[in-house]
Amino acid sequence: MATETYSGIREDRPQTFNDAGGSSVDLTDRFKAGCFKAADRTFSQGLQCQQINSMAALLSLEDSAFVVHAPQGCIGCAAMANAGYHVGQAHRDVSIIRNARIIVTNLDEQDIILGGERKLHEAIEVAEEHYHPKMIFVFTSCASGIIGDDIEAVVASVQPDVDAIVVPIHCEGFKSKICASGFDAAFIAIKDYLLPKKRLPTEEGLINLFAPTSVSYKDQVEMERMLEVLGLHANYIPFYSSLERIRRIPAAQASTAICKVFADEFMAELYNEYGIPFSHTVMPIGIRNTDKWLRGIAAIVGKSEKAETYIESEHARVLPEIRRVRERLQGKRVFICGGTGRSFAAAALIEDYGMQLVGLETPTYNADAQIDIDHLNELHGDYVIDVANMQPFEQVNLVKRLKPDVFIGVAAWTAFLGIPTTHVLDMKRPTMGYNGILYLGDKMAERLDNPGFNKKLAAHKHLPYKQSWYDSDPFKFIKPLEA
Numbered sequence: 468m469a470t471e472t473y474s475g476i477r478e479d480r481p482q483t484f485n486d487a488g489g490s491s492v493d494l495t496d497r498f499k500a501g502c503f504k505a506a507d508r509t510f511s512q513g514l515q516c517q518q519i520n521s522m523a524a525l526l527s528l529e530d531s532a533f534v535v536h537a538p539q540g541c542i543g544c545a546a547m548a549n550a551g552y553h554v555g556q557a558h559r560d561v562s563i564i565r566n567a568r569i570i571v572t573n574l575d576e577q578d579i580i581l582g583g584e585r586k587l588h589e590a591i592e593v594a595e596e597h598y599h600p601k602m603i604f605v606f607t608s609c610a611s612g613i614i615g616d617d618i619e620a621v622v623a624s625v626q627p628d629v630d631a632i633v634v635p636i637h638c639e640g641f642k643s644k645i646c647a648s649g650f651d652a653a654f655i656a657i658k659d660y661l662l663p664k665k666r667l668p669t670e671e672g673l674i675n676l677f678a679p680t681s682v683s684y685k686d687q688v689e690m691e692r693m694l695e696v697l698g699l700h701a702n703y704i705p706f707y708s709s710l711e712r713i714r715r716i717p718a719a720q721a722s723t724a725i726c727k728v729f730a731d732e733f734m735a736e737l738y739n740e741y742g743i744p745f746s747h748t749v750m751p752i753g754i755r756n757t758d759k760w761l762r763g764i765a766a767i768v769g770k771s772e773k774a775e776t777y778i779e780s781e782h783a784r785v786l787p788e789i790r791r792v793r794e795r796l797q798g799k800r801v802f803i804c805g806g807t808g809r810s811f812a813a814a815a816l817i818e819d820y821g822m823q824l825v826g827l828e829t830p831t832y833n834a835d836a837q838i839d840i841d842h843l844n845e846l847h848g849d850y851v852i853d854v855a856n857m858q859p860f861e862q863v864n865l866v867k868r869l870k871p872d873v874f875i876g877v878a879a880w881t882a883f884l885g886i887p888t889t890h891v892l893d894m895k896r897p898t899m900g901y902n903g904i905l906y907l908g909d910k911m912a913e914r915l916d917n918p919g920f921n922k923k924l925a926a927h928k929h930l931p932y933k934q935s936w937y938d939s940d941p942f943k944f945i946k947p948l949e950a
């Protein structure tokens with residue numbers, strides 16, 4: 468993996484594509500032949516911005532306050548991350564549940580002309596005065612980037628007057644169309660402002676366990692349970708973490724991540740800077756992926772034999788249960804939509820239950836994705852791939868056309884088509900490891916047996932698209948870029 472320039476902009480990575488659509492076999496052939504053309508959408512219906520991923524990644528850090536240097540609208544999505552934070556606190560037995568401490572500078576027309584640095588300076592002082600945090604994170608935005616506010620200069624000028632460490636994060640939405648770039652922006656800031664500059668003495672068995680915000684507490688517990696079997700203990704980063712735990716990162720024996728796209732380059736950076744080895748494999752959803760994830764970290768710390776014994780015992784425990792649920796799901800046709808890590812992980816899950824993939828929506832297509840796509844092509848033959856960040860209009864067109872028995876993903880739009888929907892992006896319930904497989908299998912089977920709610924939705928509420936759109940080529944707005 469290229470790490471010489473850790474830019475935080477995923478488009479900088481070689482052979483990375485965000486806009487494409489077509490048959491999985493055709494896209495595979497084109498990618499392998501090196502003639503996969505960069506494209507763009509001439510019409511785009513919403514795009515998840517990287518700023519929300521930067522914010523969501525850090526929102527649950529203890530002793531932190533957050534200053535968003537943006538117009539007010541930019542923090543709209545923070546409500547979703549904050550709701551997840553509420554749930555996470557409840558699951559961790561926090562008795563007084565609180566909001567994340569967010570202050571927005573509310574850039575307006577006057578600031579756009581005259582600059583917003585004074586407002587930012589004041590907002591940082593207010594964050595210090597109100598919350599007395601150990602860390603104040605400053606998130607940039609399109610507006611602050613376009614007007615050229617010098618965030619570092621403001622941070623340097625305010626730092627002597629506040630006790631908190633002030634950390635600027637460059638997550639201007641226009642920098643990248645790949646929202647996972649927001650995770651990188653957060654990690655770059657952690658590395659530059661919070662990590663000790665030297666390798667700490669290695670703490671035997673300590674594993675940096677990097678996890679995205681969508682990982683539920685149940686999943687955290689399941690991952691920690693599996694690591695404990697190998698005699699390892701986790702430094703869970705960055706969720707519900709703290710300044711002290713972040714500073715322990717350079718003491719770890721090894722690193723791994725719960726998601727394929729989360730912290731991948733950061734782990735490579737930790738290897739370059741501190742010599743911490745890392746395992747970058749898959750999201751542990753489904754038997755194949757869970758085995759792979761566990762084997763990956765076990766190999767790094769010399770515990771492969773122990774891992775194999777454990778995997779055998781877990782298979783003996785869960786496979787009979789999987790066979791029971793499989794009888795209800797076998798042969799059902801599935802459309803999957805998710806972030807890159809989740810969508811391929813869900814595809815591994817349906818393999819356990821003998822389901823048939825007919826469509827897959829993923830935000831990015833690159834060499835890493837191709838490894839999963841190769842495997843899925845072998846299992847499912849030809850299916851449709853939509854390389855899209857959001858774009859609900861394409862999704863509903865495809866789902867209506869492909870008529871899957873079940874849709875796996877955020878069901879905000881496809882539920883209105885009346886088909887059963889479920890998702891693996893569950894911040895509240897188990898989805899990962901050997902225990903998550905059973906929960907998700909039962910959940911899918913229940914949705915298929917009880918489709919009434921979505922059927923009623925479809926009968927009473929319609930999506931805002933005309934029949935002419937459903938009759939059109941779903942990829943008609945994707946146009947190759949001029950060389």
Ligand code: SF4
Pocket residue numbers: 516517518537540541542607608609610638639640641
């Ligand atoms: S940072 Fe830019 S892309 Fe993100 S919400 Fe604000 S204006 Fe939109």
